[in-house]
Amino acid sequence: MPRSNSAVHHHRQSSDNARWFHPSTFAQEFGARSSSLRKIDDDRFLTSGLLDLHSFDTELLPEVSNVFTNGTVHGQSYEDSESFLSGNKFANRSRGLPENHALKNFSTDKERANNVAKIKVVVRKRPMNKKEIAKKEEDIITIDSNYLTVHERKLKVDLTEYVEKHEFVFDAVLNEDVSNEEVYAETVEPVVPLIFQRTKATCFAYGQTGSGKTYTMQPLPLKASQDILSLMHRTYRNQGFQLFVSFFEIYGGKLFDLLNDRKKLCMREDGKQQVCIVGLQEYRVSKVETIKEFIEKGNATRSTGTTGANEESSRSHAILQLCIKRSADGTESKPARLVGKLSFIDLAGSERGADTTDNDKQTRIEGAEINKSLLALKECIRALDNDQGHIPFRGSKLTEVLRDSFVGDSRTVMISCISPSSGSSEHTLNTLRYADRVKSLSKGNSSKRDPLSSSNLRDSTVLPGSSSLSYDDTFEDEMTYVSSERNRFGWSKPPEREPSPPTVVDRVPSGRMDGNLAPSVYLDPQKGKKGGQNDKAENETDYQGPPYEQDRTRKTSKRVDTNQLYAVQDKRKIDSRVKHVGSQPFEANNSDPDDDLNALLKEEEDLVTAHRRQVEETMDIVREEMNLLVEADQPGNQLDDYISKLNIILSQKAARIFQLQTQLAQFQRRLNEYNVVISSGN
Numbered sequence: 001m002p003r004s005n006s007a008v009h010h011h012r013q014s015s016d017n018a019r020w021f022h023p024s025t026f027a028q029e030f031g032a033r034s035s036s037l038r039k040i041d042d043d044r045f046l047t048s049g050l051l052d053l054h055s056f057d058t059e060l061l062p063e064v065s066n067v068f069t070n071g072t073v074h075g076q077s078y079e080d081s082e083s084f085l086s087g088n089k090f091a092n093r094s095r096g097l098p099e100n101h102a103l104k105n106f107s108t109d110k111e112r113a114n115n116v117a118k119i120k121v122v123v124r125k126r127p128m129n130k131k132e133i134a135k136k137e138e139d140i141i142t143i144d145s146n147y148l149t150v151h152e153r154k155l156k157v158d159l160t161e162y163v164e165k166h167e168f169v170f171d172a173v174l175n176e177d178v179s180n181e182e183v184y185a186e187t188v189e190p191v192v193p194l195i196f197q198r199t200k201a202t203c204f205a206y207g208q209t210g211s212g213k214t215y216t217m218q219p220l221p222l223k224a225s226q227d228i229l230s231l232m233h234r235t236y237r238n239q240g241f242q243l244f245v246s247f248f249e250i251y252g253g254k255l256f257d258l259l260n261d262r263k264k265l266c267m268r269e270d271g272k273q274q275v276c277i278v279g280l281q282e283y284r285v286s287k288v289e290t291i292k293e294f295i296e297k298g299n300a301t302r303s304t305g306t307t308g309a310n311e312e313s314s315r316s317h318a319i320l321q322l323c324i325k326r327s328a329d330g331t332e333s334k335p336a337r338l339v340g341k342l343s344f345i346d347l348a349g350s351e352r353g354a355d356t357t358d359n360d361k362q363t364r365i366e367g368a369e370i371n372k373s374l375l376a377l378k379e380c381i382r383a384l385d386n387d388q389g390h391i392p393f394r395g396s397k398l399t400e401v402l403r404d405s406f407v408g409d410s411r412t413v414m415i416s417c418i419s420p421s422s423g424s425s426e427h428t429l430n431t432l433r434y435a436d437r438v439k440s441l442s443k444g445n446s447s448k449r450d451p452l453s454s455s456n457l458r459d460s461t462v463l464p465g466s467s468s469l470s471y472d473d474t475f476e477d478e479m480t481y482v483s484s485e486r487n488r489f490g491w492s493k494p495p496e497r498e499p500s501p502p503t504v505v506d507r508v509p510s511g512r513m514d515g516n517l518a519p520s521v522y523l524d525p526q527k528g529k530k531g532g533q534n535d536k537a538e539n540e541t542d543y544q545g546p547p548y549e550q551d552r553t554r555k556t557s558k559r560v561d562t563n564q565l566y567a568v569q570d571k572r573k574i575d576s577r578v579k580h581v582g583s584q585p586f587e588a589n590n591s592d593p594d595d596d597l598n599a600l601l602k603e604e605e606d607l608v609t610a611h612r613r614q615v616e617e618t619m620d621i622v623r624e625e626m627n628l629l630v631e632a633d634q635p636g637n638q639l640d641d642y643i644s645k646l647n648i649i650l651s652q653k654a655a656r657i658f659q660l661q662t663q664l665a666q667f668q669r670r671l672n673e674y675n676v677v678i679s680s681g682n
């Protein structure tokens, strides 16, 4: 197994679920819609959804017009197409937004695509809320361009306080004043044109409960559809492109169609090892309004599923996909094939992931499942960006479903949401470390972690300029629109657009889930403390400062049927890459290879986390020793006191080193076993 520097802390997830498609907020955003999907069904051309696994091949089209070449597209200028595509560029990028003007004139779409990072990690800090202010908590996050510093208050052994700084660098760091519109521009907007060029892109958010995942993610799919449809009706007019939407959830390892009465779906692999979701309904859409209705419907279905209510959806991953298809001859006479895809993933319930020490069995199972998703996700991203032959998508159901998104031309945008307050420092650091880990997986990152470069052992990282977003300020004026009118999510109203295309919604049998990807995650490992509900309660109170308009529906915490979770693991083993070694199976005892891999990944994470902790603690101890020496030099110091303190310190050091050595030796043994198998398999 190729080694890497990856390390995700085992973050206890202390959040409630992140449901950025929550119906209540959605309805408030876009106005409550009385129309149900039934209406959609009635009014539009929906066919019953049957799945022909092979009718919608995932093969990409041989040629897609090079629309950006030479700045003209079928007589339409590039500038024209850009101006409507990016109607929200901002004159003011000083609020935590990095200057991304490096990429000025793209001469080709390929160049454009190359300039959009494969993995982009963005951090968003939310404002302090009323409760935090009332508790006199401090804002411990400072941001300077794409640099972020956590000022963590700590106590020495002698109980004196000091501030430890943890510095991070990400592709973009957005402060509390940054609007959702700007978040979109920084994250999803740059990848939208790429999905017309055969790219599969995924956006997901993670972070502690109440850190702003829902607030951040909820508006993105609609905004993206708006831009996609604009491109289709302008730049790519009459080229046979079609937009499809699907929305499903993974709950307890099973798939449910959120746009088809939560019908249970079945995941299969075809002969070409393509992942197919049998029965998944895809709806052809040509109006943003219609997509809103579908999302609303999906959210409602998710929260009122047959076996439960909100708490169930809080334990599910919701995946909304926007697919661009095109018929081979550019007309609609032939079946459309997938060109590109944009996935928005709500990895819910992640707050339970770190709480593997919880006494409740159900909670432990869920936590383990979520940890598994996070680890598997990270591993897939790592493999993806390093063009590794083996992509461990089987590490979790989520990554398995998203398999196609980890191959080919893909883009991943991670949004790490963080709370600013001192009371959240541990969660915040965990979130940032995970983000940092994912970012450091990218081979595109030129800057490497230099653990000793900082006097205080920085947490972070990487790469200035490794993957900044591509903005073309040549067109900035045209792209800019300013509106004082903002909706509840902070979006400015978009400028007047072209007349909407006729409302057409075709229900299409799809059957194939061609790719996509990526999960929203959240990680927040926190040991020893049961995070979550209390934090949640606090975080959900009103904010002061900027008027926050988003209402949230509280998610209650109920228990789900254990059997459902157990029933989950659909263990069809078809990974041809994991082979047997001679006559000896990969794992003795008939154990599941996926489980072995997962266990190994978990051990790796544990080891790196333990190492990190050990280094940090060592630094603390060294400080203690220095203080002790200073004290020892003082006249009249107590020798007894010095000796006993030194003894304690040395014992602590020895114990920690011994513990880490044991863990390392254990991991090396496991690694050796695994390496044999993988190398033989390849």
Ligand SMILES: Nc1ncnc2c1ncn2[C@@H]1O[C@H](COP(=O)(O)OP(=O)(O)OP(=O)(O)O)[C@@H](O)[C@H]1O
Residues within 6 Å of the ligand: 015, 016, 017, 018, 019, 125, 126, 127, 176, 207, 208, 209, 210, 211, 212, 213, 214, 215, 216, 417, 536, 539, 540, 543, 546, 548, 549, 550, 551, 552
């Ligand atoms: N950047 C922001 N600006 C203004 N308000 C925000 C921002 N981020 C979050 N909020 C507000 O903070 C509260 C919590 O945010 P949100 O529900 O998005 O958190 P979450 O991470 O999704 O939580 P959970 O994991 O519990 O679902 C909401 O009331 C939201 O409106």
